[in-house]
Amino acid sequence: xxxxxxxxxxxxxxxxxxxxxxxxxxxxxxxxxxxxxxxxxxxxxxxxxxxxxxxxxxxxxxxxxxxxxxxxxxxxxxxxxxxxxxxxxxxxxxxxxxxxxxxxxxxxxxxxxxxxxxxxxxxxxxxxxxxxxxxxxxxxxxxxxxxxxxxxxxxxxxxxxxxxxxxxxxxxxxxxxxxxxxxxxxxxxxxxxxxxxxxxxxxxxxxxxxxxxxxxxxxxxxxxxxxxxxxxxxxxxxxxxxxxxxxxxxxxxxxxxxxxxxxxxxxxxxxxxxxxxxxxxxxxxxxxxxxxxxxxxxxxxxxxxxxxxxxxxxxxxxxxxxxxxxxxxxxxxxxxxxxxxxxxxxxxxxxxxxxxxx
Amino acid sequence: xxxxxxxxxxxxxxxxxxxxxxxxxxxxxxxxxxxxxxxxxxxxxxxxxxxxxxxxxxxxxxxxxxxxxxxxxxxxxxxxxxxxxxxxxxxxxxxxxxxxxxxxxxxxxxxxxxxxxxxxxxxxxxxxxxxxxxxxxxxxxxxxxxxxxxxxxxxxxxxxxxxxxxxxxxxxxxxxxxxxxxxxxxxxxxxxxxxxxxxxxxxxxxxxxxxxxxxxxxxxxxxxxxxxxxxxxxxxxxxxxxxxxxxxxxxxxxxxxxxx
Numbered sequence: 197x198x199x200x201x202x203x204x205x206x207x208x209x210x211x212x213x214x215x216x217x218x219x220x221x222x223x224x225x226x227x228x229x230x231x232x233x234x235x236x237x238x239x240x241x242x243x244x245x246x247x248x249x250x251x252x253x254x255x256x257x258x259x260x261x262x263x264x265x266x267x268x269x270x271x272x273x274x275x276x277x278x279x280x281x282x283x284x285x286x287x288x289x290x291x292x293x294x295x296x297x298x299x300x301x302x303x304x305x306x307x308x309x310x311x312x313x314x315x316x317x318x319x320x321x322x323x324x325x326x327x328x329x330x331x332x333x334x335x336x337x338x339x340x341x342x343x344x345x346x347x348x349x350x351x352x353x354x355x356x357x358x359x360x361x362x363x364x365x366x367x368x369x370x371x372x373x374x375x376x377x378x379x380x381x382x383x384x385x386x387x388x389x390x391x392x393x394x395x396x397x398x399x400x401x402x403x404x405x406x407x408x409x410x411x412x413x414x415x416x417x418x419x420x421x422x423x424x425x426x427x428x429x430x431x432x433x434x435x436x437x438x439x440x441x442x443x444x445x446x447x448x449x450x451x452x453x454x455x456x457x458x459x460x461x462x463x464x465x466x467x468x469x470x471x472x473x474x475x476x477x478x479x480x481x482x483x484x485x486x487x488x489x490x491x492x493x494x495x496x497x498x499x500x501x502x503x504x505x506x507x508x509x510x511x512x513x514x515x516x517x518x519x520x521x522x523x524x525x526x527x528x529x530x531x532x533x534x535x536x537x538x539x540x541x542x543x544x545x546x547x548x549x550x551x552x553x554x
Numbered sequence: 555x556x557x558x559x560x561x562x563x564x565x566x567x568x569x570x571x572x573x574x575x576x577x578x579x580x581x582x583x584x585x586x587x588x589x590x591x592x593x594x595x596x597x598x599x600x601x602x603x604x605x606x607x608x609x610x611x612x613x614x615x616x617x618x619x620x621x622x623x624x625x626x627x628x629x630x631x632x633x634x635x636x637x638x639x640x641x642x643x644x645x646x647x648x649x650x651x652x653x654x655x656x657x658x659x660x661x662x663x664x665x666x667x668x669x670x671x672x673x674x675x676x677x678x679x680x681x682x683x684x685x686x687x688x689x690x691x692x693x694x695x696x697x698x699x700x701x702x703x704x705x706x707x708x709x710x711x712x713x714x715x716x717x718x719x720x721x722x723x724x725x726x727x728x729x730x731x732x733x734x735x736x737x738x739x740x741x742x743x744x745x746x747x748x749x750x751x752x753x754x755x756x757x758x759x760x761x762x763x764x765x766x767x768x769x770x771x772x773x774x775x776x777x778x779x780x781x782x783x784x785x786x787x788x789x790x791x792x793x794x795x796x797x798x799x800x801x802x803x804x805x806x807x808x809x810x811x812x813x814x
Contacts, residue, residue, distance in 0.1 A: 341775055344749060348773060354763040357772035357804075359746075359788045366772075366804040 197513060197554045198433055198520040200250035200284055201243045203274070204528040205263035206536065207232045217323055217463035218258035232263060235533060237277045242537070244281040246544030250314060252284040252438075252522050257327040259463045261529035268301045275309035283309055286403060286438065286522060287316030287385050290346070291338035292328040296368055298342070299349035303374040311375040316383040316403050316436070317343045319391070322477045322488040323465055332476040338362045340390055347398060350379040383436055387415035389483035396422030401434035405522075406494045409515040411481065412437060416517045418482035432519025437512060441498035441523045443505050443543050450500045461493055462529050498523075502546035509551045521551075556590060556598070556605070563633035566609040566617070570633075574598030577666070578639050579797065580606065582630060582657075584648030584674070585683060585720045586691075587611040587712070593782030596790035601797070604637065606630060608653070610719040612712065623649070623723050627656035631664065643797050645669040648753070648779065649723065655732065658741045667800055668743040669793050672779045676762065677727040678755040683720070684779070697750040697778035736765035742800040743769045744793070748777030748784060768801065 208231070213223050240251050253270045256262040264270045271283045283305075288298055306313035319339040325332040341360050348356070348368075355369035374380055383401035384391040392415060395402045402419040404412045416435050423430050444450035465473065470490050479488045498508045512518055525543055526536040556571040571590060579601035583589065588607045597603050608626060610617025620626050630653065634642055644665045646654025651673025658665040674681075684694035688707050692699035743766050747756035759771045772792055777784035795803045 344775060348749070352760065354760040354771060356759070356763075357770065357792070358775065359772050359785070359792045360775040361788075363775075364808075366770075366806065 197509060197518075197551045198249040199548060199551070200252045200286075200436070200520055200522040201240075201248045201540075202252045202254070202286075202438060202522050202524045202528070203236060203240060203243075203264075203270075204254075204261070204524065205232045205236055205270075206239075206531050206533045207260040207263050208531040208533070209260060213260065213463075215460075215463060217465050218326075219260065219463050224260070229263070233273070237274070239533075239537070239540070240274055240278055240281075243540065243544075244278045246540065247548055248281060248544075250282045250284040250520070250522070251278070252286045252314075252316075254286050255289045255318070255320070255324070257324060261462055268305060271305055271313070272308060275305070275312065280312075282312045282314050284314035284522070285316060286314075286383070286436070287318035289320035289324055289327075290317050290342035291319060291335040292324070292330045293342065295342040295345040295363060296349055296365060296370070299346045300370050302346070302380065303350060303370060303372050306374040306376055306380050307372045311380075313374070313376070313380040314383075315380045316385040317346065318385045319388075322473050322490050325473065325477065326465075326469070332473055333478075334362065336388075336390060336478065340394060343384060343394060347379065347382070350374055381434075383434070387412065387481045389418070389480055392419040392482060393422050395419060396426050399423075399426070399428060401430065401436060403436040403438065403522075404516070404518075405438035406440070406489070406497075408495070408497065409512055412516045412518075414484075415482050420517070432513075432517065435516065435518045436520040436522055437516055437518035438522040439497040439524075440494055440527065441505065441521075441525055441543070442496050443498070443500070443502060443525065443539060443547060445501060445542070447500040447504055450504075454496055454499060457496075457527055457530075459493055465490065494528075496527075502542070502550070505543075505547050506550045506554075509547075510554050513554050556594070556603075561633050561636045563636045564629040565619070566614075566629060566633075568609060568629075568633045569607040569612070569614060570637075571605045571607075572603065574600070574602050576601045577797070578602045578604060578634075578642035580604050580630075580634055580639065580642045580644050582606060582608060582644070582646040582650035582653045583611065584650050585716070585724075586648075586695075586708075587716055591780070591782040592786035593789045593793075596786055597793060600794050601643065604634075604639070604642075606633060608650070611716055616715045617719055620719070621722060623653050623725065624656045624660065626723060627653045627660060631657050631661050634664070640664065641666055643667050643669070645671065645793065646673065647671040647782070649674045649720070651675055652725075652729075652732070655736070655739070658743075659732075659735050659739060662740050665741050667797050668741045669796065670743065670745045670762070671781050671789070672747055672751055672754055673745060673762070674754055675729065675732060676758050678758060679727060681727055681754060683724070684753055694752050695778055695780045695783075697748060697776055697784045702783065733761075733765060736762070737767065739766050739768075741768065742796075744796040745769060745771045746774055746781055746789065746792070747771075748774050748779060748781045750777060751779045753779040770796065770801070770804070 384395035385403040651670035652675035
């Protein structure tokens with residue numbers, strides 16, 4: 197099992213924040229922000245020392261919860277401060293980006309990071325459609341087309357034009373190209389039929405997140421079936437599973453900590469916006485319709501003592517087939533950095549060495 | 555609406571379908587024979603479209619005379635001249651793309667610009683022509699056959715007649731004689747491939763780009779081999795823009811003002 201640390205930044209607000217999304221920019225404290233970025237580097241140097249394989253960043257906007265609106269900038273900054281660990285973008289939100297620009301920046305990043313880049317291409321959570329006025333009803337199609345264009349821009353040696361549905365370019369010829377050939381290890385992120393089929397057709401990995409083993413296994417099973425239809429089988433590390441983990445010295449302690457966590461989403465959309473958004477945002481699990489997770493709290497899938505968590509990881513490997521775990525060891529958005537550092541140390545010393553061979 | 559006509563040229567009586575006004579755009583079809591698509595209709599809003607039925611295809615009598623695509627290209631150049639087209643734009647689909655390339659090489663002064671839709675002039679190793687039942691053909695030709703009306707079954711007599719001609723004309727996957735001449739092609743050329751082409755690998759597009767000095771390559775997203783059927787609006791837009799502006803079509807004219 198490979199292990200990735202999901203870095204969300206830890207912003208310690210000196211004041212209580214309004215509990216709705218988007219969070220007003222005026223509530224941002226500049227010094228607290230500067231401290232969050234500074235301490236991120238210290239933390240990731242420790243993460244590297246503990247032996248994690250990847251550090252991952254993702255794209256979220258308009259709140260302090262995950263303070264990385266440009267994951268590419270975060271990744272470039274991180275790459276300059278760590279030595280060996282791979283940097284995983286899980287991921288840039290494709291449908292509200294310029295795919296050619298993404299292809300260029302990811303290629304630059306892979307080159308600057310000396311081939312240590314891992315890429316996950318993402319449709320984005322429902323609320324993110326509001327970020328740059330993306331029509332939620334178009335986000336699926338724009339994602340599929342954008343992913344196809346990024347792969348083409350990385351691999352096509354001659355200048356070309358793109359006559360798409362949502363994107364049109366007459367001339368594309370990117371410099372630099374990615375350092376890794378033909379491109380960085382790439383995942384289509386999501387449990388949808390479309391993401392699984394896209395990944396299978398292009399021999400990409402598949403990334404699932406925040407569901408139970410049983411639910412995620414339905415998506416990875418579908419992905420593997422699609423791969424077989426295209427004549428190949430993915431390696432274990434082509435399935436990434438992002439989840440919350442809460443590890444403590446004992447099971448009781450872990451559950452006690454979970455009990456203290458808030459059951460409310462920290463920054464919820466207003467009900468009218470949420471409902472309208474949800475109505476437009478069609479989602480599915482391996483082809484079966486499912487509602488988007490809006491304003492919900494993400495489950496903690498791995499919880500307990502090191503012994504218990506090791507067993508859960510073993511089950512995850514067997515049931516979901518994941519070869520990479522992308523973990524939050526403390527709820528994203530929590531500003532309790534000391535608790536996070538303790539959890540990291542406990543995981544790094546008592547869990548990580550024991551799940552290597554799973 | 556397309557109207558039917560006939561022209562006597564090079565010893566053949568050649569059927570064609572014509573619609574529209576404006577600069578002439580001659581179309582040479584692929585190995586399956588002539589088939590009008592929504593893209594032809596769209597193009598006929600800006601061009602005088604003349605879609606030929608090449609001798610030996612479709613309703614025409616068996617053609618046992620033509621031995622090669624350069625010969626067929628020469629026949630079609632005669633046909634265009636007989637229709638009064640001294641110069642014209644030329645579009646070729648699949649193997650019609652190879653005929654169109656030969657025509658442009660033979661008569662560069664007559665071809666204003668060339669559009670090749672999923673051309674079959676340069677094919678990947680192991681390339682196979684689509685064959686079989688209408689359903690099998692549709693799966694090879696289209697990105698989403700389930701969204702289209704079923705293909706009519708081809709009359710067995712027409713199929714047998716076309717197959718023997720296509721067999722003679724097909725040539726090798728990599729035609730050294732043609733490829734050695736492509737660097738001399740002076741005609742502005744647009745090569746289009748669907749990203750889901752299952753007959754000719756879209757990666758073949760780059761070879762045209764490498765060999766032809768004035769070549770532009772455009773991928774049509776979510777289209778199969780029959781681009782004009784799968785994405786007619788996308789196909790017609792880029793084709794029209796290229797025919798009107800040639801290499802300056804790379805300069806965007808899209809307006810982005812939302813409110814003045």
